[in-house]
Amino acid sequence: MSKAILYDTKATSSKRFLEDADIADHHETNGGRRSDKRLKSTIRLQGITINEEGKQDDQKLDECISDPVITKDTVIVAPKGGFPRFVQTSKFHLFGIKEIPVTLYNIHPEDGYLYELWFEQPALFQAVQSEKKLCLGRMVGYLEGTPIGAIELGNVNIVRQNVPIDTSCPLGLTIKGSISVGPSHAELHTLLSDLLGVKQPRLDLLCNLPSLSSWKEPLSPSTFSFSAALPDIKAKVIPSITITSIGLTVHSYPGFILDRKTKKLVPKRLFTYMAAGTLSLDWSFGGALSNPIQTSYILQKNQSQYRLSATSHIDWENAFGVKGLTLRNVGFNGQLSTEIGWKFVILGLGCELSIADTTVNVYGNFSFDGYFSINFEMENLTWETIRAIHKHFNPDASSLEIPDMALKVERVAISVSKEPRSWPSITFEMINLKFGDYPGSSAILALGPEGGKLDVEVKDGELTIREVTISEAHLILEIKCDDSSFQKVITGQKRGAGKRALVKANKVQTVWGNLDTVEGGFNLGKHIPGLENSVLSDIVIHSARIVVASRYDDHSILKLAEGQTLVEGIQVLIDIGECNSLRKVLKSETLGISLFLAWRWDAPGNIIASIQTRNLTPIKLGDNFRTGDLALKLMVGTAALTLQFEASAWWKPQDNEKELQLTLIAGITMEGLKIGGTLLGYWNNPFGLCERLILGPNLTLILVISFAGGLPTDFTFLGGAMIGETKGHLVIRADVDPRKNVYSVQCSDLVLSQALQLMVPPESDLAKNMPDDIFTFNQVHLYVCPFGTIIEETVYKQGFTFSCDALIWGKKGRVCVEISTSAFCVEGEFEKFNIGPYEISGTQGPNIKFGLAITQENQIGYIDGRIIGPGAL
Structure with a gap:
């Protein structure tokens, strides 16, 4: 006796089945054949216990037949051993590709009959698997030669079904496989690599076709689409954007393009690309941090760019790095270019904001360099509302002081913007307002973290203050934080005596x-x-x-x-x-x-x-x-007329390769001309004096010319100088009045040859045969000022000073000479040294010390040293 096997979603270890005889006992027959309708109802029974002998409760069976509980949405759970079962039917080359031989599997007839009863139509289910790679261009003929046709599928699994036996596949022909996307895939690779940050993407591909004419011939559908997915990734495209999942859809369809030569439309296979998934927006610029927000996005190809649309139903806290700013139902969109990417794009923004005890719809834009701008509208604006909005976007700023002039506004448009590394600025554009006793047609209030300015256009344009009537009148009020003093200004046009003037006045x-x-x-x-x-x-x-x-x-x-x-x-x-x-x-x-x-x-x-x-x-x-x-x-x-000018200047001395840049200050009086200049940079070999001499940096030149004589009366150099690698500082002043002259030179590490190069002509014999550097001078300071003077607010005392540390024949020494109006002083010391068998050293230490001081009252000199001869103890 044949049996119809019944697999139930609530099947236990005991198998449930109905024998044909039992089915016949409880169902009508038609010409000796079973009633499929009655059998179908019987197969859908739930909760009927059928024992090994096939007995059952007739009354309960009839009740279940009249009210079946299994529907087409019920999931069939395969029993141990697998369900449905398949049988091999034929072997062939997949889609006519000789390199890919495959075996076709069909559903087992008994299992197929079960689905046929269930879905009320003949059940078709076929499956093909291949370990070899399948090229899309060879599978679909018109894709060959295109970047999409170059895609190769691995781990190929193909299912053909007309009822949902494999619930992971839609009805029709479904092709599954894995793909690796590279540069040869052109637009697909650019989308994944440049815009979505996946450098070596490997995806699972799924392609579905409504029908199949033959397993042995290439496919030729009018349109062709496939999808691929990366469900769980972390691809950071820029510091603020991390892609967390990707779903791709590529669609190919027949279309037309314009031939530029013939100016005619020619048929061509066209492609569209779309990506969808989730991304994380993490705003962090200049130390301003926001909470990351997860959004769903769609990227769709639009001509040469991709249109981005993203939405999120999660509250964005500390939005745009503004502490306490929370945006709801955030959505943003814009155009992305594969050449520029995300970094320089400006995206449109739409969201909701709760502020000042109300919720408003917000629109605006932002970019990923730290800029954002949002706009919203409000009604019945008051000073308290303005203070609350200012505090909302400047939480760390002091509280905004409110003037004692009442403000009533019917409608206001508010914009908030922030440039990179700056504070948010807020602008209120008001319509139909009253400010104190002044009715206004419109007004603009601009606020920053420290306050701002209100500019009211007086209604009807005229304002009378005492006897003065001002047309085109404006009222301007300055508002500050933690400062209750307000500056009020009235502006406008005053007409009279045939002339027009704009007048403003304040307290x-x-x-x-x-x-x-x-x-x-x-x-x-x-x-x-x-x-x-x-x-x-x-x-x-x-x-x-x-x-x-x-x-x-x-x-x-x-x-x-x-x-x-x-x-x-x-x-x-x-x-x-x-x-x-x-x-x-x-x-x-x-x-x-x-x-x-x-x-x-x-x-x-x-x-x-x-x-x-x-x-x-x-x-x-x-x-x-x-x-x-x-x-x-x-x-x-x-007083005498004085004209002074300042300017930057460029001067190219003779025999100098580069221009010298200076800043000049010149003053002209009735007596003469005074010019001051500062050299920016260095002047090599000034006036051809010495190739190793460099003037600068910050060398100041002062020149005074008298109109009476026409000659310079004062010439001063003041600033840095270098002799070879030795750095120094000099002050040289030459005046027609010798009492105002001053000479001061400071330098370090000056050897004998460097000093001689400054003093002897370069063509002389001494310059060509320099002596050995037996003398080295460190911390040299020479100062000569016969009468004392003042240069650029610096006082130079009267006197003569020379001091230095010296190294003479390898011995260290120090000398200082100072001459003033009241005294002459010399002091110094040297290391001990030997002359033949004699050692010369100090008495209080190894160094020899000496000094001389001459004043009007005293003349004192000393030498502290001793000589030790041969045999001395």
Whole structure:
């Protein structure tokens, strides 16, 4: 008697089965054949105990037939020994590839019949395995010659099924294998290596096709796709991004491209690439640390770039390194290039933020060099809300002080941005607000860690203060942390007498004006007292910004120009169109410069003015001297006119290969010219004096020329010097008045030959035949100042000093000579030495000491030494 084997999900050690006779006793038959419908219901029975004799409870059996409990979703668990069973059916060359012979396995007929009953259709299940590698290009003909066609599959396992017998494979034809991706696979390798950080990827591949026409012929589906996965990895592409899993999908489909020669569309096999998985975002820049956040990402090829989309439902704490900042439902996207990668990309951001007792939707962007910017909107903004937002993004900053002027805002757009290695800056753009008693149409509040500035555009543009009506009015308020003093400034346009001026005023009595262009320009000599007969009298300006301040104000929000602070007096930023004096000096036919001009009165009738050029043409004097941008200072008034300028300069002395770079300061008075310059770097062989002599670094030159005689009256060198490898310092001043002269030289490790090279001509016999270096001088200091003087605020005493440590014929010594108006002093010592059989040494030690001091009151001299002859004890 045949048996239908029943494998049950709740099968025990005892086998459950139904004999045909038993099935016939309980089910209707049709022409002597079993009813498949009744048999199918019987096979799906659960909880029916059938003993070895095949007996069962008829009533319980009927109940289960009418209400079966097994569904198509039930998983069949194979009993011991394996299920389903397979049988070999045929052997052939897989897809016609002679190098890959395979054996085809079909499901066992009895097991196939079970699935046929279960799924109500004939069950098809076939499997093929191969230990040899399978090339995708040979498996699918149109892939050959493409980078994807070069992929080789190892550990090939192919399943064909029309019912889910192998639940790890979809229905249809499924091809599984392992692949190693290398440079020959082009775009796939670039995606994995450059964008996902996997340098030698090895992946498990899965390809599914809906049908198969023949095992023995190459595949030719209209489209071809495969997927591959790296489920658990740690690939750090940049310090902030670690890829933790990768799933790849490659899709090939027929398409068209434009032939550039024929200008026609030609058919071509096209490919798309997509990666999906998880990544970890770990933001750490300039010591600012955030908690890592895990996100799911998708990378999809879009023409020459990849579009990135990433989302996370985990709260991102300390986001962007801002302590206490938590973002929720974070999502970001952007375009990635395989050439640039992640480092320089700017990604769009979307998330949620809980701030000031409300939750807002945030959008913005960020990059992986430490920059981020986020934006959100709020309603009903108050000072308390502003303080809370400022503290939220600057948790370590002091609390923001709130002014006593009420603020009401209907709607505000808020942006927060942070550059690398800087503090976050916050900007509030407000619409329809009221600030104190001033209604405003719009306003901008800019905040940093120490405070900021509120700029309110007054509604309807007009504001009346006493008798003055200001149009285009703005109200500006400076806000600080831990400082309750507020600077309030009103700006606008005042019209009158046919001229327009921008006026500003605040409580420190500072007045700001911006003059529009006036007909004919503004002549300084005609309008500013004290400049009538000066070199600036013919300057004509076409626009100016003017500030008149009653005191120095470094922190005022009234700024004339970037980097300029308010000082007591008058300051002007002007654009000059004409200046005949400067045009003649610079030998320029046209002159258009911008100057910063400030002046103040330090005494009645005496004006101190300073001028700084912004784009003045450099001066060139001959082929060997040129300057950079100039900065000028001018003093005019009851005292003599003084003009001073500063500039960088480049000078190329004759017989010198390189230009010398200097900084120059020159002052011109009615009596003469004083020039000071500092050499940056070194000057080799100055004026051809000696090849071993080097001047610098930081050598200062001072030259004074009198207009009366036309000759230098003061010439000073001050700075570093080198003689060969010996470093030193020198001060040389030569003046027409000998009482102001001074000579000072300091150096170390000076040998006799080096000293002679400085004093004898190079073509002399002595220079060609230098004596041996029997003398070596260490810590040499020579100082000569006949009458005492002052150079650059340094006082040089009257007198003569010479001191050094010497090595003479191998013996160490020290000598110091000092001459002043009141005394003459000499002292020194030498090591003991021998002359023939005689030893000369000191009495209190091995060194011989001597000294001499002569003053008006006393004359003292001594020699401390002794001579020991032959035979002396």
